[in-house]
Amino acid sequence: APRETDSALSAAEPRRARHRAVWAAGSTLLALTLMTQIAFHYRGEVALMFPEVRPALAELCASLDCGVPLPRRAEMISIESSALQADPANPSVMVLTATLRNRAAFAQSLPSLELTLTDTQDQPLARRVLGQQDYLGPSASIEAGFTGNSELAIKMYMEASSLKATGYRLYLFFP
Numbered sequence: 001a002p003r004e005t006d007s008a009l010s011a012a013e014p015r016r017a018r019h020r021a022v023w024a025a026g027s028t029l030l031a032l033t034l035m036t037q038i039a040f041h042y043r044g045e046v047a048l049m050f051p052e053v054r055p056a057l058a059e060l061c062a063s064l065d066c067g068v069p070l071p072r073r074a075e076m077i078s079i080e081s082s083a084l085q086a087d088p089a090n091p092s093v094m095v096l097t098a099t100l101r102n103r104a105a106f107a108q109s110l111p112s113l114e115l116t117l118t119d120t121q122d123q124p125l126a127r128r129v130l131g132q133q134d135y136l137g138p139s140a141s142i143e144a145g146f147t148g149n150s151e152l153a154i155k156m157y158m159e160a161s162s163l164k165a166t167g168y169r170l171y172l173f174f175p
Contacts, residue, residue, distance in 0.1 A: 044069040048106060069109065070145040072174040076104040077111055080151065084115075084168045092161040098170060100152045107145040110136070111172040113154075117165035125163045130156070 039046055043061070047054040047068050057068045082098035096115065102108055110132040117126045132142045135154045146152060 044071055070107055071104070072109045072111075073104055074111060074172065074174055077102050077108065077146065077172060079170055079172060082170045084117075084165075084170075086161075087157065092159060094158050094160045094165075096154070096156045096158065096168075096170075098154045100146070100154065100172065102146045102148055102150055102152075104148050106148045108148075109174065110142055110146050110152075112175055114169075114171045114173065116169040116171075117160060117163055118167040118169065119164075120166050122167060125165050126160065 043057050043066075047057050048071050054068060061067055078101050080099040080101045082096070084094055084096050087093040087095050098113075100111070112132070113130040113135060115128050115130060116124050119125055133140070135156055136142065
């Protein structure tokens, strides 16, 4: 004859199976949500690693009012040369010329530049951060970024004669 405890155990089994199924479905949903959030946060890196998904990411981001950013690998960009001199035509104007090089095989975001004017003891007199629009000009398109394996020539004019700077430092960085 079946005992009372056997029937109670067999009645509890379907409830446990349902609880396990609910927990498994919830855990799967949470894992998928987390993976989606990680993919969204690192969408620029995902597009770099898997270029074939970039158009789909761009389309998705267009509907979500976001963008697929270009990579920012400062260690792959260098200042190949730079000079800061008085303009021969107008001695009160300083001319900064520089050549940036992207050594990466892929396009990157354009960096910002920090120009520091110094005195004879190499002490800072003035510092200015130059954004992409500052050194490329207001009409330049920055969406295309800095093409892979390429160089970019920069020439900027600035009024700085009142500072009597004797030297300068130029750094690149990503804000």
